[in-house]
Amino acid sequence: MIEVVNLEKSFGDKKVLDGINLSVKEGERVVIIGTSGSGKSTLLRCLNCLEDPTGGAIYFGGENIADFKVDINKHRRHIGMVFQQFNLFNNKTVKKNITLVPIVCGLENYRKSKRKNFFITLSNVFKSKAKKQSLIPITETPAEIKRKADEKADELLKRIGLFDKKDDYPSTLSGGQKQRIAIVRALAMNPKVMLFDEPTSALDPEMVGEVLSLIKEVANEGMTMVIVTHEMGFAREVATKVLFVDEGKIVESAPPEEFFTNPKSERLKEFLSKVL
Amino acid sequence: MKKITTLVLCVFIICSFLFVGVSCDKKQPTAFKLIDVKLTDENYAIAIGKGKTELKNQINNALAEIDVDAIIEKYQDMESVEKGYDIPNSADGIENPLIVATNAEFAPFEYKKGAQYFGIDVEIAVALAEKLGKTLVLVNMNFDAIITSVAGVNMDEGVSNDGYDAYTHCDIGIAGLSVTEERLDSVDFTNTYFKSSQVLIVNENDVTFDECKTLSGVETLLAGFSNKKIGSQSGTTGEYYIKGSGDWLKGFSNITFKGYSSHSLAVQDLINGNIDFVISDYETAKAVVASYDVNANMRWQKFVKFFFTYKGYLDVVDGLKNTLIIAFLGLIIGIVIGTVIASIKIIPYKNFFQKVLSSIGDFYVWLFRGTPIAVQLLLIYYVALPLMGLKVSSIIVAIITYGLNSGAYVSEIMRSGLSSVDGGQMEAGRALGLSYGKTMFKIVIPQAIKNILPTLGNEFIALLKETSVVGFIAVTDITKAFQSIAGGSYEYVIPYCVLAICYLVLVSGVTLAVKLMEKRFKKSDRSC
Numbered sequence: 096m097i098e099v100v101n102l103e104k105s106f107g108d109k110k111v112l113d114g115i116n117l118s119v120k121e122g123e124r125v126v127i128i129g130t131s132g133s134g135k136s137t138l139l140r141c142l143n144c145l146e147d148p149t150g151g152a153i154y155f156g157g158e159n160i161a162d163f164k165v166d167i168n169k170h171r172r173h174i175g176m177v178f179q180q181f182n183l184f185n186n187k188t189v190k191k192n193i194t195l196v197p198i199v200c201g202l203e204n205y206r207k208s209k210r211k212n213f214f215i216t217l218s219n220v221f222k223s224k225a226k227k228q229s230l231i232p233i234t235e236t237p238a239e240i241k242r243k244a245d246e247k248a249d250e251l252l253k254r255i256g257l258f259d260k261k262d263d264y265p266s267t268l269s270g271g272q273k274q275r276i277a278i279v280r281a282l283a284m285n286p287k288v289m290l291f292d293e294p295t296s297a298l299d300p301e302m303v304g305e306v307l308s309l310i311k312e313v314a315n316e317g318m319t320m321v322i323v324t325h326e327m328g329f330a331r332e333v334a335t336k337v338l339f340v341d342e343g344k345i346v347e348s349a350p351p352e353e354f355f356t357n358p359k360s361e362r363l364k365e366f367l368s369k370v371l
Numbered sequence: 372m373k374k375i376t377t378l379v380l381c382v383f384i385i386c387s388f389l390f391v392g393v394s395c396d397k398k399q400p401t402a403f404k405l406i407d408v409k410l411t412d413e414n415y416a417i418a419i420g421k422g423k424t425e426l427k428n429q430i431n432n433a434l435a436e437i438d439v440d441a442i443i444e445k446y447q448d449m450e451s452v453e454k455g456y457d458i459p460n461s462a463d464g465i466e467n468p469l470i471v472a473t474n475a476e477f478a479p480f481e482y483k484k485g486a487q488y489f490g491i492d493v494e495i496a497v498a499l500a501e502k503l504g505k506t507l508v509l510v511n512m513n514f515d516a517i518i519t520s521v522a523g524v525n526m527d528e529g530v531s532n533d534g535y536d537a538y539t540h541c542d543i544g545i546a547g548l549s550v551t552e553e554r555l556d557s558v559d560f561t562n563t564y565f566k567s568s569q570v571l572i573v574n575e576n577d578v579t580f581d582e583c584k585t586l587s588g589v590e591t592l593l594a595g596f597s598n599k600k601i602g603s604q605s606g607t608t609g610e611y612y613i614k615g616s617g618d619w620l621k622g623f624s625n626i627t628f629k630g631y632s633s634h635s636l637a638v639q640d641l642i643n644g645n646i647d648f649v650i651s652d653y654e655t656a657k658a659v660v661a662s663y664d665v666n667a668n669m670r671w672q673k674f675v676k677f678f679f680t681y682k683g684y685l686d687v688v689d690g691l692k693n694t695l696i697i698a699f700l701g702l703i704i705g706i707v708i709g710t711v712i713a714s715i716k717i718i719p720y721k722n723f724f725q726k727v728l729s730s731i732g733d734f735y736v737w738l739f740r741g742t743p744i745a746v747q748l749l750l751i752y753y754v755a756l757p758l759m760g761l762k763v764s765s766i767i768v769a770i771i772t773y774g775l776n777s778g779a780y781v782s783e784i785m786r787s788g789l790s791s792v793d794g795g796q797m798e799a800g801r802a803l804g805l806s807y808g809k810t811m812f813k814i815v816i817p818q819a820i821k822n823i824l825p826t827l828g829n830e831f832i833a834l835l836k837e838t839s840v841v842g843f844i845a846v847t848d849i850t851k852a853f854q855s856i857a858g859g860s861y862e863y864v865i866p867y868c869v870l871a872i873c874y875l876v877l878v879s880g881v882t883l884a885v886k887l888m889e890k891r892f893k894k895s896d897r898s899c
C-alpha cells in the first residue's frame with residue numbers, strides 16, 4: 096500500500112531522516128517507537144507529505160507522491176491522519192468538523208465532472224456519431240452529497256457515543272472526546288490507511304483508555320495503520336510489525352513478539368529497559 | 372455594559388452642549404474692525420487651463436456682456452440677497468457641462484446657505500454658462516486645490532488642445548482668484564472682472580493702525596513689528612503679502628504668518644487672541660465684519676437658520692452618507708487586500724512567484740503606511756489618474772484610496788491574526804486533503820478574523836475619522852458639510868460642536884456593533 100524507498104529529510108543542514116526503507120502492506124499495522132527527537136513524527140508526516148521529503152520516493156496509489164508534480168490533495172484524501180494535539184477545527188461544530196471535508200471534496204468532484212461534461216457535450220457537436228464521447232456519470236446531486244455526509248457523521252458519532260455533542264464546539268470537550276472525534280473525522284473520508292502520531296500523549300491518563308480502545312476497534316475492522324506511540328502494551332497488542340527508529344534510521348524491524356522479547360541491537364535493548 | 376456606554380455618551384453630549392452655551396455667554400467675544408487702507412492692487416480673473424484659447428475667447432466675450440457691476444452692487448448687502456442657486460457638483464451624466472472649480476467659503480464671492488450657492492462669482496458663472504450654452508457644474512473644493520484642478524497635469528509638449536481636456540478635472544476656476552505670477556505659471560487667466568486689494572482686520576480696541584491713513588504708513592508699521600502674528604486663508608494673496616512673492620510683493624520676514632482653511636477661521640483665531648491681525652481681501656473682510664455676531668443666542672439662531680431654513684441638513688445627510696460609504700467600502704477593500712497579502716506572506720516556503728508577490732506586498736505596505744492619506748488622495752486624483760488618462764468620479768477615487776490605505780494596515784493586522792491561529796489547524800485541513808487556499812478560507816481566516824475583530828473595529832473607527840480630509844478632492848463628507856455651514860454663517864462654534872457629536876455617535880455605534888459581533892463569535896470559544 097505504501098512503499099518508502101530511501102527516504103531522506105533534512106531541515107536546513109540537519110539530516111533528520113536518513114535512508115528510510117519501509118513497506119506497509121494492506122491490513123498491516125506498523126508501530127513506530129523510538130526516543131524523542133529520533134525522527135518518528137517526521138517519518139510519519141512524510142508519508143502524506145505534510146513534510147516534503149528532500150530525497151527518495153514514496154509510492155502510494157501507484158504514484159510517487161514525493162514528486163511535487165502529483166496532486167497531493169487527491170492522495171491525502173485516502174490517508175487519514177490523527178495528531179497528538181487533536182487539531183479539531185475550532186470554528187466548526189463537532190458535526191461540521193466531520194462533514195466539512197467530505198462535502199467540500201464531494202462538491203469539488205461534482206463541479207469538476209459537470210465542467211468536463213459541458214466540454215464533452217460541446218466537442219461532441221462537431222464529431223461524427225461513432226466518435227462521440229460519453230459523458231462522465233454524475234451519480235449524486237449536491238443535496239445528496241450533503242445528506243450522505245450528514246448520515247455518515249451521525250452514524251460515526253453514535254458509534255463513539257458522542258451524538259449528543261454534535262452541535263457543540265470543540266473547546267467545550269474533554270481531550271479524550273476530542274481525540275475520538277478526530278479519529279472519526281479521519282474515518283469519514285473512508286481512508287485506505289491511517290496515520291497516528293502519538294494519539295494519547297496529550298491526554299490525561301484516565302482518558303487514554305477510551306482512545307486506545309477506539310483505535311483497536313478500527314484496527315480489528317482491518318484498517319491499515321501506521322502508529323507512533325509510547326504505549327508499549329498497546330503496541331504489542333495491536334501491531335503486526337514494530338519499528339525502532341534512532342537518529343533518523345530504522346534500526347530494528349520485527350513482529351511484536353520478537354521485537355519486545357528478543358531485541359537485537361544494543362540501542363533498542365537500552366531503550367526497552369528504560370520504558371518497560 | 373451597553374447601558375453604561377449609552378449613559379456616558381448622553382452625559383458627554385449634554386455636557387458639551389452646556390459648555391458651548393455657557394462659554395459663549397460668559398466670555399463675550401470682542402468685536403473687530405477693518406483698517407481701510409488698500410495694501411495691494413489685485414485683479415480678479417477666471418483661471419483657465421493653458422492652451423484652451425478658444426474657450427478663453429468665448430469667456431472673455433461673454434464677460435464683456437455680463438453686467439458685473441450690477442452683481443457686485445447687489446451683494447453690497449449680502450443679507451438682502453434671497454435667491455441662491457442649486458447647482459450640480461458633478462458632471463456625471465451631464466451633457467456639455469461647464470465644470471467650474473470654486474471654494475464656497477469666500478463670501479461675498481462664493482458661499483453657501485445650506486445646499487444653495489450664493490455670491491458674485493456664482494452669479495457670474497451662472498451667466499457665463501448661459502451665454503456659452505452649457506450646463507453649469509460647480510465643484511466645491513479646498514482653495515489650495517483649485518489651481519491644480521484647473522491646470523490638470525502638465526503634459527509634455529505636443530499634446531493637442533483636445534488632448535488637454537481629458538487630463539483636466541475642471542474647465543475653469545472662479546473663486547476670487549487674483550492674477551499672480553505664480554498662478555500664471557500653471558494656468559491662464561481671462562480678462563479682469565473685479566479689482567480688489569488686501570486689507571487688515573484688527574480687534575476693535577486695537578489702536579495700532581488708527582493713525583495710519585496711507586499704504587506707506589501701514590507698511591512702515593508692519594515692517595517695524597517684532598513677535599506679531601498675522602493670519603489669512605491659505606493660498607490667498609494675503610499669505611504672499613506677508614511671506615513675499617517675487618518682484619511683486621516684498622513680504623515681511625519679521626512677521627509670523629499663520630494659514631487657515633478659511634478667512635472666517637482666521638477671524639475666529641483673532642478673536643481668541645492667538646493672532647494679532649488678519650489680512651484678507653477687501654470684500655470678504657467687509658462681509659466678515661458685517662456678519663459677525665457677538666451674542667451666543669444669535670449663534671444658535673444662525674445655526675438653526677442655516678441648518679433648517681437654508682436646508683443645510685441636505686448637505687449633512689449627503690456628507691454622512693459619503694463618510695459611511697467611504698469608510699465601509701474602504702474597510703471591505705482593505706480587508707480583501709490585507710488578507711491576500713497576509714496569506715502570501717505567511718507561506719513558510721515560498722516559490723519564486725510567491726516571493727515576487729510577497730515583495731510587491733512589502734512595497735505596497737511601505738508606500739501606503741509611509742504617506743499621509745491626504746497626500747495619497749491628492750496624488751491619485753490629481754496626478755496618477757490624469758496621467759493614465761482616466762476620469763473617475765471623486766467619490767470612487769476616495770473609496771479606492773481609503774481601501775488601498777487601509778489594506779496596508781489590515782495586512783499587518785491580518786498577519787498577526789493569521790499567526791495567532793494554531794498551526795495545527797492548517798495541518799489538519801491539509802492532511803484531510805483540502806488545498807492551502809480552501810483551508811485558509813474555511814478554517815484559518817475565520818478564526819483569524821475572530822481574533823482581530825477588536826483591532827479591525829479600531830481600524831474602521833480610524834478610517835471613519837480620516838475621511839474628514841476628502842474635501843481635498845471635492846467630496847462632501849460630514850466634515851465638509853458642517854464646514855460649509857460654518858463658512859456661510861461665519862459661525863463655527865456650534866457647527867463644529869455638532870460635528871464632533873456626530874462623529875462621537877458614529878464611533879460609539881461602531882464600537883457597539885463590534886462588541887455585539889465579538890459576543891456572537893465567543894460562542895465557539897468558551898474555554899480556549
Ligand SMILES: Nc1ncnc2c1ncn2[C@@H]1O[C@H](COP(=O)(O)OP(=O)(O)O)[C@@H](O)[C@H]1O
Nearest residue numbers: 106109111129130131132133134135136137138
Ligand atoms: N520544522 C522543523 N524544523 C527544524 N527542525 C525540525 C522540524 N521538525 C522537526 N525538527 C527536528 O527534527 C528532529 C526529529 O523531530 P521529530 O520527528 O519530531 O522527532 P520525534 O517525533 O521522534 O520526537 C528533531 O531534532 C527536531 O528538532
Ligand SMILES: [Mg+2]
Nearest residue numbers: 135136137293
Ligand atoms: Mg513526535
